[in-house]
Amino acid sequence: MKIENLPNEFTDARKVLQVIEDAGYQAYFVGGSVRDTILHTRINDVDIASSAYPEEIKSIFKKTIDTGIEHGTVTVMYDGKSYEITTFRTESGYQDYRRPDQVTFVRSLKDDLKRRDFTINALAMKENGEVIDLFGGIDDLKKHIIRAVGDPEQRFNEDALRMMRAVRFASKLDFTIEAETFTAITKHSYLLKKIAVERINVEFVKMMLGKAPSRGLNQMIETKLIQYVPIFNNYVSNIADLATLSISDYLNNETQVWSLLAVQCGLNDDQINHMMKAWKCSNKLTENVRLVVLACRKIMTDNLDAMTMYLVGKEDLDNACQIALAFGHLVDDDRIENEYEHLPIKSKNELKINGKILINHGFKPGPQLGRVLKHLEQAVVSEQVNNDYDSLLAASKKIINRQ
Ligand SMILES: Nc1ccn([C@@H]2O[C@H](COP(=O)(O)OP(=O)(O)OP(=O)(O)O)[C@@H](O)[C@H]2O)c(=O)n1
Numbered sequence: 001m002k003i004e005n006l007p008n009e010f011t012d013a014r015k016v017l018q019v020i021e022d023a024g025y026q027a028y029f030v031g032g033s034v035r036d037t038i039l040h041t042r043i044n045d046v047d048i049a050s051s052a053y054p055e056e057i058k059s060i061f062k063k064t065i066d067t068g069i070e071h072g073t074v075t076v077m078y079d080g081k082s083y084e085i086t087t088f089r090t091e092s093g094y095q096d097y098r099r100p101d102q103v104t105f106v107r108s109l110k111d112d113l114k115r116r117d118f119t120i121n122a123l124a125m126k127e128n129g130e131v132i133d134l135f136g137g138i139d140d141l142k143k144h145i146i147r148a149v150g151d152p153e154q155r156f157n158e159d160a161l162r163m164m165r166a167v168r169f170a171s172k173l174d175f176t177i178e179a180e181t182f183t184a185i186t187k188h189s190y191l192l193k194k195i196a197v198e199r200i201n202v203e204f205v206k207m208m209l210g211k212a213p214s215r216g217l218n219q220m221i222e223t224k225l226i227q228y229v230p231i232f233n234n235y236v237s238n239i240a241d242l243a244t245l246s247i248s249d250y251l252n253n254e255t256q257v258w259s260l261l262a263v264q265c266g267l268n269d270d271q272i273n274h275m276m277k278a279w280k281c282s283n284k285l286t287e288n289v290r291l292v293v294l295a296c297r298k299i300m301t302d303n304l305d306a307m308t309m310y311l312v313g314k315e316d317l318d319n320a321c322q323i324a325l326a327f328g329h330l331v332d333d334d335r336i337e338n339e340y341e342h343l344p345i346k347s348k349n350e351l352k353i354n355g356k357i358l359i360n361h362g363f364k365p366g367p368q369l370g371r372v373l374k375h376l377e378q379a380v381v382s383e384q385v386n387n388d389y390d391s392l393l394a395a396s397k398k399i400i401n402r403q
C-alpha cells in the first residue's frame with residue numbers, strides 16, 4: 001500500500017526522515033500515526049523509528065536532547081520543531097510484567113515491529129507514503145480486528161497494560177478483539193494488578209471516550225479485567241447496567257467520564273473522593289466531578305436551583321446535562337443555559353460590595369465577615385437581595401445583628 005497524499009502532520013517530519021536516510025540509515029513513521037492515516041482519523045502523535053543508534057542520530061543532527069537514551073529515544077530539534085526518534089529495538093526480560101529488563105538496539109525493522117502490541121499498531125511507513133505491513137495489520141484494519149502480534153500471551157506478559165490497550169482500541173475504533181487475543185486477556189487479566197494505576201487510567205478514559213464504550217465495558221467484565229481496577233471491581237453489576245446505555249453519544253471529556261461512573265455507582269461525596277484518589281486523578285478534576293454529580297442529580301430529579309447552577313458554573317453545568325441525557329433523562333438544556341445566563345451574578349467578584357467596603361463601614365475583619373459575604377452571595381443569587389450597594393449594605397447589617 002502506498003499513501004499518496006500524506007496528512008499535514010507528516011509534512012515537516014518527512015524532512016527529518018530524509019536527513020536520516022541521506023546519512024545512510026533507515027527511518028520510518030511507526031505506530032498510531034500510520035494506523036490513523038489509513039483509517040482517515042485524527043492523528044495523535046507522529047512517532048519515528050530508525051536503524052540509527054542514538055549516538056548516530058546525535059551525530060546527524062546539530063541539536064538533540066537525550067529524552068530516554070537508555071530506551072533508544074532521542075529528541076531531535078529540526079527547523080524549530082522537535083521530533084522523537086527511537087532506535088529499532090528488541091526487548092527481553094519482563095520480570096515485572098511492565099518493563100523489559102533489557103533493551104537491545106537492532107538494525108532490522110522487522111525485529112522492532114514484531115515486539116509491538118497489535119497488528120494494527122505494527123505498521124511502518126516510509127517518508128514517501130509506502131506502508132510496510134509485515135503482520136497483516138492492513139487486513140485487520142479492514143476487518144476491524146484487534147489482534148496481538150505473534151503470541152498474545154507473550155505480548156501480555158511483556159506488558160500487562162496491553163490488555164487494557166486492547167479494550168481501549170476496541171472501543172476507540174469499534175473493532176472486535178480476535179478470539180485468541182481475547183482468550184489470552186481472560187487468562188492473564190490478573191496481571192493488571194502489576195500495572196501503575198496512572199497508566200490504566202489513561203487507557204480506561206480513552207476507552208470510555210471511544211466510539212463504543214459499552215463494548216469496552218462489557219469486554220472488561222467478560223475478560224475479568226474489571227476485577228483488577230480500583231473501585232469498579234466492587235460495582236460490576238452497575239457497570240454492566242451502564243453498558244446497556246448509548247453513552248458514546250454524550251461523552252466528550254474526562255470530567256464527564258468520572259461523573260457518569262459516580263452517578264451510575266450511586267457514590268456520595270466521600271466515595272467520589274475515594275474513587276478519584278484510587279484512580280490517581282487530580283484534586284481539580286475531583287472537585288469538578290463532585291460538582292457535576294451534584295448538578296446532574298438535581299437535573300434528574302427536576303430540582304435544579306439557582307444556587308446549584310451558580311456553584312457548579314457554566315462548563316460543569318453543561319457536563320451535568322450531558323450525563324443526565326446519557327441516562328435517558330429528558331433535559332431542556334437550552335432552558336438551563338438560559339436560566340444560568342440570567343443569574344444575577346456568576347461569581348462573587350461581581351457582588352457590588354466586598355470585605356474591604358464592609359470593614360470601612362465598621363465591620364470587624366475575621367471569619368464572621370466571611371460568613372456575612374457568603375450570606376450575601378446566596379441572597380443575591382436566589383434573588384432575595386438586589387445586587388446594589390445600598391441593598392447589600394442594609395442586608396449585611398441585618399445579618400450581623402442576627403448572628
Ligand atoms: N504497551 C505498549 C505501548 C505501545 N506500543 C507500541 O508503541 C506505539 C506507540 O504507542 P502509543 O503512542 O501509546 O499508542 P498509539 O498506538 O500511538 O496510540 P495513540 O493514538 O493513543 O497515541 C504503539 O502503536 C505500539 O506499536 C506497544 O507495543 N506496547
Ligand SMILES: [Mg+2]
Pocket residue numbers: 031032033044045047
Ligand atoms: Mg501514539
